[in-house]
Structures are given as structure tokens and as C-alpha cells.
Amino acid sequence: MSSSDQNSIDQQVLGFCLSAEFFSSVKNTIDRTMFTRDLRDIFDTLTFAHTKYNKDLTIPELVALFNDRNPAMPDSSRKSVVDIINGLETGNTENTELHLDIVNNFWLRDRARQIGEKAIEIFTGESEEFGELRRLIEVVEDGRIADKTTYHSVEEDLDELLDDEAGDPDFPFEFNLINENVPGLDRGNLGILFARPEVGKTTFCSFLAASYIRQQMKVVYWANEEPAKKIKLRIIQSYLAQTKEEMKQNRASNKEVYFEKIKPFLKILDSVGTSVEEVDEYAKLNSPDIMFCDQLDKFRIAGEYNRGDERLKETYVVAREIAKRNKLLVWAVSQASFDAHDRQWIDYSMLDNSRTGKAGEADIIIGIGKTGSSDVENLVRHICISKNKLNGWHGMINSQIDIHRGVYY
Numbered sequence: 001m002s003s004s005d006q007n008s009i010d011q012q013v014l015g016f017c018l019s020a021e022f023f024s025s026v027k028n029t030i031d032r033t034m035f036t037r038d039l040r041d042i043f044d045t046l047t048f049a050h051t052k053y054n055k056d057l058t059i060p061e062l063v064a065l066f067n068d069r070n071p072a073m074p075d076s077s078r079k080s081v082v083d084i085i086n087g088l089e090t091g092n093t094e095n096t097e098l099h100l101d102i103v104n105n106f107w108l109r110d111r112a113r114q115i116g117e118k119a120i121e122i123f124t125g126e127s128e129e130f131g132e133l134r135r136l137i138e139v140v141e142d143g144r145i146a147d148k149t150t151y152h153s154v155e156e157d158l159d160e161l162l163d164d165e166a167g168d169p170d171f172p173f174e175f176n177l178i179n180e181n182v183p184g185l186d187r188g189n190l191g192i193l194f195a196r197p198e199v200g201k202t203t204f205c206s207f208l209a210a211s212y213i214r215q216q217m218k219v220v221y222w223a224n225e226e227p228a229k230k231i232k233l234r235i236i237q238s239y240l241a242q243t244k245e246e247m248k249q250n251r252a253s254n255k256e257v258y259f260e261k262i263k264p265f266l267k268i269l270d271s272v273g274t275s276v277e278e279v280d281e282y283a284k285l286n287s288p289d290i291m292f293c294d295q296l297d298k299f300r301i302a303g304e305y306n307r308g309d310e311r312l313k314e315t316y317v318v319a320r321e322i323a324k325r326n327k328l329l330v331w332a333v334s335q336a337s338f339d340a341h342d343r344q345w346i347d348y349s350m351l352d353n354s355r356t357g358k359a360g361e362a363d364i365i366i367g368i369g370k371t372g373s374s375d376v377e378n379l380v381r382h383i384c385i386s387k388n389k390l391n392g393w394h395g396m397i398n399s400q401i402d403i404h405r406g407v408y409y
Contacts, residue, residue, distance in 0.1 A: 010035050014042055015088040018057045023050045041081055045069055059086060072304060111136055136285065169390075171290065171329050174211035175408060181393045182364070182385065187289075188324040189390075190316075190361055194334040194351050195368035196341055200381055200401050200408075202226060202234065204368060205292055205333060207408050210238035213265045217289040220267045222279060225295050225333070228270035236262060238406035275300040276318045283326040293319065294333035297353060309356040316358040334358075336367060344369045345396055347386035363389045369396075381408065 013030070017023045023046065032040045032047075045066045049057055057065075063085050070078065115136045121127035156164070169184030185191060193208075195201040202225075209219050213235075223231045239262055240247060240254060247254055267288070271279075276299050283291065293299060296319060297312060305311035316332065323330040335352040346367040348359040359365060369382035383397040399408050 010039050011084065011088055014039060014046065015090050017043070017046045017050075018059075018062065018088065018090050020050055020054055020056050023047075038081065039084065041070065042066065042085060059088060062088075070304060171212065171217065172215075173208075174214065175207070175399075177397045177399055177408075178383065178385075181395065181397070182388060182390060185329050185364065185390065187327040187329060189363040190320045190323045190330050190332065192332045192334055192348070192351070192359065192362045192365045193368075194336045194348075194365070195346075196336045196338075196370070199368050199370045200403070201333065201368060202231070202294070203238070203401060203403060203406050204381075204408060205294060205331070206231070206234040206238040206406050208331070209235045209266070209290075209292060210406075212290050213239060213262055216265060218265050218267075218287070219290050219292070220269065220282070220286070220288040221292045221294065222269050222271040222274065222299075223294055224271045224274065224298050228268050231294075232266070232268040234406050235266060235268075241402075241405045241407050243404045271299070273300065275302065276315055276322070277302055280318070280322045280326070283322055283328060287326070288328055290329045290331065291322075292331045292333060295335065296332035297334055309353070312353055312356040313358055316356075316361040320361045332362070340367065340369065342371050344371055344382040344384075346382075346384050359387065362387060383408075 014035075017026070027047070027050070030043075032043045035043055042062075045062060046057070048069065049062070049065050063082055066081065066085060067078070070081075073081075115133065118127065118133045118136060122130065122133060170186045172184035173179040173182065193201065193205060195204075205221075209221060212219050219235075221228075221231055221235065236254075236258060237244065237247065240250075240257065242250065242254075267286075269282075271293075279291070279293065279299065296315060299315060301311060301315050301318060303311075303314070305314070319330050319332055322328075336346055337350050337352050337354065340346040340350040346369045348354065348362075348365045348367070350367065351359055351365075364385065365387040367384040367386060369384055370380070371377065371382075372380075379400045379402075381399050381401050383399055385394055385397075388394055401408050
């Protein structure tokens with residue numbers, strides 16, 4: 001079928017969605033990604049309207065809502081979308097299942113295209129994302145999009161709940177100084193790690209990532225601050241606890257360790273310009289255990305926001321949802337404001353853009369403080385836990401950093 005045939009079917013489904021009853025019956029089945037790009041804004045407006053008003057919509061009402069929600073859209077683009085809305089037909093719903101099946105087939109065909117592209121990337125050596133390819137194939141084999149219901153019932157009995165509560169954390173800290181006070185984090189948790197520039201934030205992230213890899217956890221590091229290759233080298237260095245010169249001297253044995261013990265559990269992604277929606281999609285397809293988002297504040301997010309603080313707050317809300325929905329741990333890496341300069345104790349009020357409320361989404365917040373400039377002082381780092389919903393402990397842990405080997409001790 002041609003793209004015009006697809007648009008015709010997509011537009012018929014959008015027309016059916018003017019009906020509150022029809023939309024209610026399909027909202028857990030159809031998805032915005034099933035529509036062509038120029039129709040997704042219309043579907044988003046329909047979703048917003050039915051969620052807020054729960055009533056049948058007329059074409060003029062849909063046009064008015066679309067214009068209200070997209071004030072910054074260029075006039076030419078707005079006219080194109082409004083013309084599509086004016087051309088929608090409500091019709092009858094006798095062929096609802098037929099139209100949904102057709103739209104679903106287009107969605108599956110798009111996934112088949114993605115499978116082909118990913119297979120070519122793997123064949124040519126441009127990609128090693130076998131997990132993503134496998135998940136794409138599984139989706140197509142399933143034959144339909146899964147129900148998108150966002151809630152589920154908790155069925156565990158009392159014994160299971162008590163055993164789970166008493167169990168060890170999913171992701172223990174290997175760093176004994178922290179482990180004495182905070183045993184670790186669980187799947188579904190969102191942590192924030194922050195510090196001033198040049199204090200040791202990336203080194204701490206690399207140190208943490210290396211500790212998770214030693215536990216054979218699948219780690220994904222989204223890098224949009226420092227070069228991704230540099231991050232990868234620093235995590236390998238933290239794992240080996242060697243200077244770069246020592247790494248070169250032990251190149252042969254280190255390569256063996258890398259291929260056997262590090263590479264299977266580490267994926268570094270250069271993520272300049274990446275959106276949190278792409279992060280969510282990647283998590284669904286590849287099922288990592290831990291994801292570092294460095295820096296989360298710079299990730300894009302879909303939607304129109306009148307103020308930057310609204311956008312940033314929503315970014316952290318979505319990051320928390322990604323952690324819960326995909327049953328993984330997310331570490332959001334952020335900068336500290338100038339208030340944290342040359343201080344031992346820093347708390348989450350010193351987070352950059354702290355007034356956005358992003359700290360409210362976190363289960364734990366760890367800041368890294370540093371004072372002084374002498375050689376001895378340059379080795380001291382103050383690990384400050386100012387928010388902890390896991391076991392409630394707050395306080396400062398004095399540690400030292402070996403910047404040449406990428407480790408804390």
C-alpha cells in the first residue's frame with residue numbers, strides 16, 4: 001500500500017476517536033507511534049481531550065484544542081494539521097476492528113523495517129545490539145501491540161511481601177564506606193548524583209558502574225556531557241583500578257578481562273540530542289539492569305512547555321517512570337550550583353535548577369563535596385547523602401579519590 005493509503009486508514013481511526021466510547025475501548029491498544037508523524041499531534045490532542053473531558057468531540061472543538069496546545073507551531077505546519085482535522089469523518093464504528101487491524105499491520109510493517117535496518121547494522125559491524133534485534137523480532141512474532149494499561153494489581157501474599165521487604169537490595173554498593181549506612185538500591189529506584197565541575201562526579205559514576213559490572217549487571221551509560229569514548233575508557237579503568245600507563249603495560253591481560261568480564265555487561269551510548277522517550281524505548285527493547293543518564297537535565301522531552309522548569313520537572317518524572325516501568329535502576333547525573341563550591345557538606349538544595357522540584361522524584365540523592373587546594377586536600381571527597389527514602393539515613397562520608405586509577409576508597 002502507498003503512504004496515502006496508510007494516511008487514509010489512520011485518519012479514519014482518528015475520526016472514530018472523536019467518540020469518547022470508541023476511544024475508551026481502544027486507548028490501551030493503539031499508540032501514537034502507530035500513526036504517521038504528521039498525525040501524532042492530532043492523536044495526542046484527542047488523548048488529552050478524552051482524559052480531561054471524557055465527552056464526544058466535534059471537529060471545531062478538536063481544532064480549538066489543537067491550537068491551544070500548540071501555540072508555537074509554525075503557521076504553515078498548523079494549517080496542514082488543521083486541514084487534516086477538518087477532513088476527519090466520524091462515520092460509524094461497524095468496521096472498528098478491521099481498521100484497528102489495518103493500522104496494527106502498518107505498525108508491524110514499520111517494525112519489520114526496523115528489524116531489517118538493525119540486522120544490516122549488525123551484519124556490517126556498525127552495531128552489536130543483538131538484544132534490541134531480538135526484542136524487535138519478538139514484537140512482530142507476537143502479532144499485536146500489547147495492552148498499554150499503565151496499572152497492575154499487586155497479587156503477592158503476606159509471606160512474599162515480608163520476604164521481599166527483608167531481602168537484600170537488588171543493587172548493593174560495593175563501596176564499604178557507603179554500604180555501612182545505605183546497603184543499596186532496588187529496581188524501580190531513581191537516584192541523583194551531583195557535584196561541581198572537576199570534583200570527581202564522572203569518576204564516581206565510573207566507579208559505581210564498574211562495581212555493578214563486577215556483579216554482572218547490565219549497565220547502560222547515556223553520555224551527553226563528556227565524550228562517550230572517554231567515559232568508556234574511564235569505566236574500564238575503574239574496573240581494572242590501573243593508571244593509563246599500567247593499562248598499556250598490561251594490555252594483553254587487560255584485553256582478555258575486557259572481552260570476558262566487561263564488554264558483555266557494558267554499553268556506552270553517545271546521546272547528544274537524545275530524548276527521554278528514546279531512553280524508555282531502548283530500555284524496553286534491551287532490558288538493562290542500570291542506566292546512567294549523564295546529564296539528565298540536557299535530555300529532550302516531547303511536548304510543549306511554557307517554562308523551562310516545567311520541562312525539567314517532567315523530565316525527572318519520566319525518568320522515574322522509566323525506572324519503575326522497566327524494572328531497572330536509573331542514576332540521573334546533574335551539576336551542583338555555585339552554592340556548593342568549596343564546601344564539604346552539600347545537600348539537594350544546591351542541585352543545579354533545584355527549584356524545579358526535580359529532587360522530589362528521587363529515592364536517593366548523593367552529592368560530592370570538596371574543599372581546599374593542597375595536594376592532600378585534593379584527594380579528599382565528601383560523599384553527602386541528603387535524601388534517602390530507602391532506609392532514611394542522612395549524613396556525610398569522608399573518602400579519598402585516586403584520580404589516576406578512577407577509584408574511591
